[in-house]
Amino acid sequence: MPNVTIEVKKVWTESRQQQIIDAVHGAMISALKIPVRDKLIRYIEHAPNQFQTPPGTTDNFVLVEITMFTGRSLAAKRHLYREIVERFGELEIEPVDIRIVLHEVPLENWGIRGGIPASEVELGFEVNT
DSSP: OOEEEEEESSOOOHHHHHHHHHHHHHHHHHHHOOOTTOOOEEEEEOOGGGOOOOTTOOTTOEEEEEEEETTOOHHHHHHHHHHHHHHHHTTTOOGGGEEEEEEEEOGGGOEETTTEEGGGSOOSSOSOO
């Protein structure tokens, strides 16, 4: 049930945009064990002059912010980071151009399925991985 925002400073083709989205989604399926149908990903392009990035990065810079339920182990998070970097590598995005930030929110702070706290809903997957 993660919410993802992918921000880039380069105009990619629609095909490449979808590959970037699919790379992050696939990494979350693998590392966080979310259901395949669980996909809420926003892709945002910025003009290069409107997205300042760290020294040593290129116009291929990608910022991935994932808001997810609290409870994943450090091992699961490491797995997620590795998966995203490997999958982006297949798209010729270098590790130096990848920043991943996780925001963890307690289940009771998510209103889902008609405004029910996620802590009171059978999610269909394990959060404590």
